[in-house]
Amino acid sequence: MTTPPEGGPLAGVVVADLSRVLAGPYCTMMLGDLGATVIKVESPQGDETRTWVPPERDGSGTYFLSVNRDKQSIALDFSAPDDLALVRRIVDRADVVVQNFKPGGLVRFGLDYETLSAARPELVYASISGFGSTGGADLPGYDLLAQAVSGMMSVTGSPDGEPTKVGVAVFDVIAGLHAVTGILAALRARDLTGRGDHVEVNLLSSALSGLVNQASAYVAGGVEPGRLGNAHPSLYPYEPFPARDREIVIAVGNDAQFARLADAVGLEPDPSWATMRGRNLARADVRAALIERLAARDADEWFAVLRAAGVPAAPILSIGGGVALAEELGLAPVTLAGDVPTIRHPIGFANATLPDPVAPPALDADRAAVLEWLGEQ
CATH class of the missing domain: 3.40.50.10540 (Crotonobetainyl-coa:carnitine coa-transferase; domain 1)
Known part of the structure; x- marks a missing residue:
């Protein structure tokens, strides 16, 4: 070559x-x-x-x-x-x-x-x-x-x-x-x-x-997607949640990640929440339970805890904050x-x-x- x-x-x-x-x-x-x-x-x-x-x-x-x-x-x-x-x-x-x-x-x-x-x-x-x-x-x-x-x-x-x-x-x-x-x-x-x-x-x-999955929802599934704010149509929890001082994004993509999330925040979840389908059907209850636990700490504290636990999470930053984080991570x-x-x-x-x-x-x-x-x- x-x-x-x-x-x-x-x-x-x-x-x-x-x-x-x-x-x-x-x-x-x-x-x-x-x-x-x-x-x-x-x-x-x-x-x-x-x-x-x-x-x-x-x-x-x-x-x-x-x-x-x-x-x-x-x-x-x-x-x-x-x-x-x-x-x-x-x-x-x-x-x-x-x-x-x-x-x-x-x-x-x-x-x-x-x-x-x-x-x-x-x-x-x-x-x-x-x-x-x-x-x-x-x-x-x-x-x-x-x-x-x-x-x-x-x-x-x-x-x-x-x-x-x-x-x-x-x-x-x-x-x-x-x-x-x-x-x-x-x-x-x-x-x-x-x-x-x-x-x-x-x-x-x-x-x-x-538009990837949103377009596929229509052409392959016959579903006309609508506005969900910062939520995801198929994943939950996958949106910002209020911590003690400000919001933090939690993005759970599978059941194992949710189990780690529940353990990290000290939540005893309903057994039906163990699957993505179950969590999607009980969004309001899952959200309320997480908000109650997250109120105990600031967003930056939770970011450190969740990162250590292998739970996808991120603080909501400005563009300047995003550049600073990339620098901190060695991305230059x-x-x-x-x-x-x-x-x-x-x-x-x-x-x-x-x-x-x-x-x-x-x-x-x-x-x-x-x-x-x-x-x-």
Whole structure:
């Protein structure tokens, strides 16, 4: 087996990034982290997220900074013939093109898959849209819309409250990861056959896939899930519980864990609670019994006790607290991309070495380098 180069497993792969906002840039950042050369082609106004402030760092939106490290930026106007010619030259030298224009939006520029693959059948071309390229082609691809129509908001929030979105654009991220998976599969197939492929990803399909057991409840079980707040439809106890000072999450996934929980908190459970089905049928009684026992100690004390007993539990932390815990656990979650603090790439390798992350680029910062690469200087 060939040892991956020190530049990363994807060293030598060139990605023309014609995407903006989140799903596409997240995808291309993951590829860049793994060693691919990513050329981010932006409009003269730049990716919109550059101006999505607050919050910001040194005048750049932290939203933009979160998904654009390990890239080179060149600003080109597709409507200007000379600039469009440069875009085409970049694409002609790329192994992978990633774009999230509305379906059909690149046809007039000759940058659509059909046009490019006719001349370069080895090209791997990834299209990310909101709702696919058929009946939903005209719908704008915003994550909030996907959360609304997929059913995610119908299962998020308290039972007597309003439908609620997740606190991050989760389906943009999932779609970006699906695009990475498709691109890597297409590159592998190209190694075997010499042919590229058109990888198509959309937010709604990614959302339905990401709904996993909730979607399966409907399509396989005929059950329309509803909002349960922080509870789980099939597991119990699996939600936050109030301790003496604040809440602690307890996540029991099997009967043995519940037995350890009962022992750790000094609870003598009803015999019917020994099975998951029994606990689900007696949720109110199980919850009341646990709350009574948990009131004796603070959440941090219970976390230590339950962790020692092998019971899945966690304090409810802020994002800062989550970063601090990851540091405490030795996960080194924060690294520097240039002088910009960033969340470390989440994949570790035993043999491959990932390149040091590079700071997200200023708009058009790499024009000279890209033109030199194209032989223009």
